[in-house]
Amino acid sequence: MADKKYIYKFSEGSGKMRELLGGKGANLAEMTNLGMPVPQGFTITTEACTKYWEDGETIAPEVEAGIYKYVEDLELITGKKFGDIQNPLLVSVRSGARASMPGMMDTILNLGINEEVAESLANQSGNPRWAWDSCRRFIQMFSDVAMGVGKESFERRIEEMKKSRGITQDTDLTWQDLKELAGQFREEYRTARGEEFPTDAKVQLMGAIKAVFGSWNNPRAIIYRRENDIPGSWGTAVNVQSMVFGNTGNDSGTGVAFTRNPATGEKKLYGEFLMNAQGEDVVAGIRTPQTIDQLAEVMPDAYNQFVEISSKLEEHYRDMQDMEFTIEKGKLYMLQTRNGKRTPFAAIKVAVDLVAEGMCTKEEALLKIEPRALDALLHPVFETSALKAANPVAKGVNASPGAACGAVYFSAEEAVEAAKKKPVLLVRKMTSPEDLAGMYAAQGILTAVGGATSHAAVVARGAGICCVAGCKELHINEEEKYLTIAGQTVNEGEYMSIDGTTGSVYVGKIKTVDAAVSGNFGTIMQWSDECRKLKVRTNADTPRDAQIALNFGAEGIGLTRTEHMFFDEERIPAIREMIVAKTSEQRKAALDKLLPFQRDDFIGIFRVMKDKPVTIRLLDPPLHEFLPHTDDDIKVLSGEMGMTFEELRSAVDSLHEENPMMGHRGCRLPVTYPEIAEMQTRAIIEAALTVKKELGINIVPEIMIPLVCEIKELKYVKDIITDVAGRIISESGSELQYRVGTMIEIPRAALLADEIATEAEFFSFGTNDLTQMTFGFSRDDAGKFLNDYYAKKIFESDPFARLDQNGVGKLIKMAAQLGKQTRPDIKLGICGEHGGDPSSIEFCHNTGLTYVSCSPFRVPIARLAAAQAAIRSSVAD
């Protein structure tokens, strides 16, 4: 076996070697190749990191030997010697993964120094302050960053020192002070670790490299990866670079800058620098840095060179750059460049500008925008000046983004009433389906209990209403109509403000501004539509949601859930009557009462969607969801329904299921009670006929049968639909096309999709349920143990948020292929929550689906993600 190359000199690498060298290493190599002033060094590859973990957290001897060899090369280039006292080579050690990742070990500067070396440097340079400053900094960084020791106590020592000297600025410390501090730090280290601080340069180097590798799997890094879809198998590279010093005096300094403004996207160098400082001082905020423009006055030569390099880098990378530099005795060194992080607003402006400037194509520009970032552009925000004057009183879970301000009300009814006159916030301990009307009427929702998957959060996100959930400081006295929060009392009708993007809660009014879908945003959406192949539909149960989605560019409805319509207080009595019916006649009588409501629901939706496709799913949840479960509630309802408590209790009990997720629901309901499908079909077909006639347009409703596992089951329910629909259409004397299709959400339906497609005219992958059944995970319960799965590195992401392409994806691919085999023109869509997740959308594109369907506020995200998928796959072709 040929020896694997685990280490690359900067001059051996290139910008294309991100996977192996990490982002930082690849860009250092690229800048080296471009002839830019980069302090030389080498990169230990991501594969070395993977090996480190495979080998049980040890650096293999061959890797260690390689490192020393590359250090020797560096000695040749720099003419200095690592570990030498007279002419020491000092280096920095930094992590660098493929994607930049907070939570990982960042930087250790001045490695190779010890007190003997410092003494020698002080003597040689005549700059003892620099020497001892570098020394105490190294001890400080190595202890804290690599060994997790001394963070607070070192700072305390510095404070004590300043106090004893009667000074306030670090820069006022003398070299003697700094030397004394270095000694104190070593003491602290020995006490904490029970061993001497390492003075040997090689020991320091290996310790630092191990710390970088180790930090790849620290908890913060794991959480960040999960949230950002970064695989744990990538690993991080380590960059070892010869030091240049920004802290040698007033002809030295260090800074960071962006080629464009990362907040607004404006094309103008943006950044700051500090004289006589090392890297972390800029970030630490101890001294106030100067703006990058001011460098032109302080050091015009270095500034001009930096401006030139900046624009060269932007042109080279064809994207906005985020750069770090150091000036040592007047000479500029580039320490890093990378594509700059930017606000969503800046992201779209930069993308549009780069195309206008001829720097990149539309396709390339689209790939620069993170689809999920668009979300921030779709919701109201607080006015900047108003927000500055306000202080949050509490924090909750940021459950649904946007800002809202309104008068507080504690019940859905009162919220609905008040909302006719003024903006309102609905404030509840928690919400339930009975609160829907109040939730829709409110500007925002604030709850005391529940998290990001609570009822309030799910409904709010679906409807694009701002929501802060689970605010622990919130106490509601519903009866006396006031709340207390952080010691303050707010009465019904008084104003509060909430920020669903951050979770902050404010007492009083803060002005909000509606999201401006600016010109650039429109341009990006237009380009996306030009590029994408996937259609984008929406999941919408009401005309209101349908209209929002349409405004965001939805091309149809992929999922209308009919059950939410039943919870309305006017309707729920009839559905309950239907449930407790003992005969088919009683059931029909109850359903007859629901028919006009359902028909009106569909009329409303068809009127909004006009001739765009609308997929309506028949009733899906188990019937017990419509009945109360506690004895008290049953007592009340039995009175209302004219039943005895025992009768209703027994009806509730007979519907109880051990595992309702796999129980009597979906198409299993109309198999038992065909009358339900009959009523719903009638409502859909009559609504379509009505709106078709009224607007003179062509409507082709798509009726979707959920939870199918067997072709005969599908055919049984389809026969009910076609019987009823055929009868109504022929009685109407008009013509109407309609389609009947099915959800593919049970593994068996996916496995036998060729059979299923003989009856189904379309498939919609219900990836929520399909994920549940394929993993055997109850979504309601998995949250409790999935954290252990993340902690133990078994899972890297939540399969309910990001489609499991490996397992669930295999079923979807199989089903898509089998379905097309039977019915080549079959429409294939996805309507689970994955329909709005970019990586899942890419999978849908690659699998050849026809459309994705997502909640209204995800439509623009899906449009962009679909475009990116098409662009990436055409590049890959």
Add this chain to the structure above:
Amino acid sequence: MADKKYIYKFSEGSGKMRELLGGKGANLAEMTNLGMPVPQGFTITTEACTKYWEDGETIAPEVEAGIYKYVEDLELITGKKFGDIQNPLLVSVRSGARASMPGMMDTILNLGINEEVAESLANQSGNPRWAWDSCRRFIQMFSDVAMGVGKESFERRIEEMKKSRGITQDTDLTWQDLKELAGQFREEYRTARGEEFPTDAKVQLMGAIKAVFGSWNNPRAIIYRRENDIPGSWGTAVNVQSMVFGNTGNDSGTGVAFTRNPATGEKKLYGEFLMNAQGEDVVAGIRTPQTIDQLAEVMPDAYNQFVEISSKLEEHYRDMQDMEFTIEKGKLYMLQTRNGKRTPFAAIKVAVDLVAEGMCTKEEALLKIEPRALDALLHPVFETSALKAANPVAKGVNASPGAACGAVYFSAEEAVEAAKKKPVLLVRKMTSPEDLAGMYAAQGILTAVGGATSHAAVVARGAGICCVAGCKELHINEEEKYLTIAGQTVNEGEYMSIDGTTGSVYVGKIKTVDAAVSGNFGTIMQWSDECRKLKVRTNADTPRDAQIALNFGAEGIGLTRTEHMFFDEERIPAIREMIVAKTSEQRKAALDKLLPFQRDDFIGIFRVMKDKPVTIRLLDPPLHEFLPHTDDDIKVLSGEMGMTFEELRSAVDSLHEENPMMGHRGCRLPVTYPEIAEMQTRAIIEAALTVKKELGINIVPEIMIPLVCEIKELKYVKDIITDVAGRIISESGSELQYRVGTMIEIPRAALLADEIATEAEFFSFGTNDLTQMTFGFSRDDAGKFLNDYYAKKIFESDPFARLDQNGVGKLIKMAAQLGKQTRPDIKLGICGEHGGDPSSIEFCHNTGLTYVSCSPFRVPIARLAAAQAAIRSSVAD
């Protein structure tokens, strides 16, 4: 398209055309070809039946026209004319499916007759009694069998007639009486149906054929098919045959006979006949038939001819035959032959005898035995003479086969105590896991509530203990220690007897005899072992079960569930302590208490199984199953555990799951609590080391990880096992091999079996859970709606009883193939309840599994079924 042939003359068919002609039609054709005296006729194919249903329950014009053409052919052969008055052709119409099926329309005789024809036949034959008897019989049969009219009222009319004539025997009715009855029957028909009884022969014929086709889907037929794995798509054929008459006088008669005794298997003609009678009289039991021997005296010629034909038929079919015949005026006619149904006892004797007689090979003989029938040979039965003297007082659900007699006890503790001195019956309202010890100690279990899937039933079947469940007449007063049943009171300690095969319950003692595993049975098992390729293991959790299975020929244990061991009252406190533990240390302390118990469990099992393979599954159920759920029980337990009610209530609540089947169970438990897997591994390995040393044999325990869905999850738990096992083995100074494998019971594991097999050394398909997840059916809940699925012909069988080869089977095949791809020598087994189902066993053979594992009492069934699968597949090759 060439016209399909829907009708075959008997002379056109053959015995091989069962699928098309049904069993009866094929055998009539075969007998015709053999030159036997068969009244001629024709068969309408099973495809015509299928078409009838596809065409919306109508007989297609081309089929109808074909029938009339074949009737004309029959007229040519017989020289009679259908519908003619002077020379009428009368026919019988009988159903005939591929497999004989109760519940379907059976027979209509004398079709073509009406009162005019009867009058004419009476005059021509000079036998008016025959003519009018035939006429009233036809009206009676057609009305009842084809039209569902008049069953009771016709019998009442006959009774009234006999009363008014002062006679008791039907045969004493005069021809005038019979003619009058025919008229009365027609009246009844008109009243009930609102139309005249059909006199036109063609109308009669079409009505009868439609009735046969229609009866294919009547509820009894559907239930029978479901229970006997007969697909609904087969359809039934219809046989139309010219009549011969056994009721023309004392030189005529009709009878049925078997070539061997169907109860004992003895090789001697066995049957009975009635002179001057038509077919149904023999069955109806109105007159007492004579034994077949007596025919030798009454009509020696016909008898000798019948004996000759019988033995020719047995030789031809190489199996015991069940025949019907009619003698018309001294001439013998064969009406049917088929392989005879027989008792399990007879089945094995006949099979062994046929081979000894050189009539068939061992392989052919094995195929003649229904594997499930063996069950009856494995359990005790009541002594025949003792049973005759006893009368059951009530009936319950026949939940677990066998007969039992014992003193009744009402609690598990008392049953255990009493069982040390005498046989006991455990009598409970219902059982729960706490009753296990009492259940195992009892001869039989009787419960007042619950059916065939209740806890009592499942445990009893698994352990081979007789059980009658859900006996509604049973009322237990547990406090005062007596029961009442059907008006009788039985006190604790008094004797009762129950028959789990029939569900009958008796007060008092009835002597039982243990099942004799006779020489023939042993022979059959030996032949099975010679033929089969599949190994047969057992599911056994205790040394007792393991020993039973070993006696029945099990070759290893495929599944030891470790959770049942935890319910023992000595142990459950420790497991509860483990569950409520707040720290890893507390958990370990509790598990340390369980370790000696678990180790002893496994020592016991290893001692019984010696060097045979034993697969032990790690803890599988959700932890809340070990805690009480009602406030009262929690109150009691919290006291015992030294916790407050609130603490324990909150522990119980925190374990509550919406869908426990898909919750925190299986390998998800050790992912959260590695200590559990550590303790169980220690118990297994230490037990294996102990028994290995003690007996000086080689033991290779197989440790099985349940509910795996992902390779990293499997690896995580496997690493715990190998760490602990490695440590213990090396500390012991001995050597021990062990294997680590996984259940394949989650669809995702099957889909990614190639990955899973990199870590798993064996797969065991858990088809119970795999069926749940693949269908999305909760087994606990599906019972409620599956009946609708049967009624609506969506499902034909319970996928939990008979493996769904189409869907679940596709996953199993895929997993087997993927697993072998990674690890060619991987062991593949099945340990769901399907492991004891013959059709599922055949699937396992065809899929190339290594073994099936089933409950101890299913082992002989599985051995035979595995042999049959091997024989069938080698024939198919």
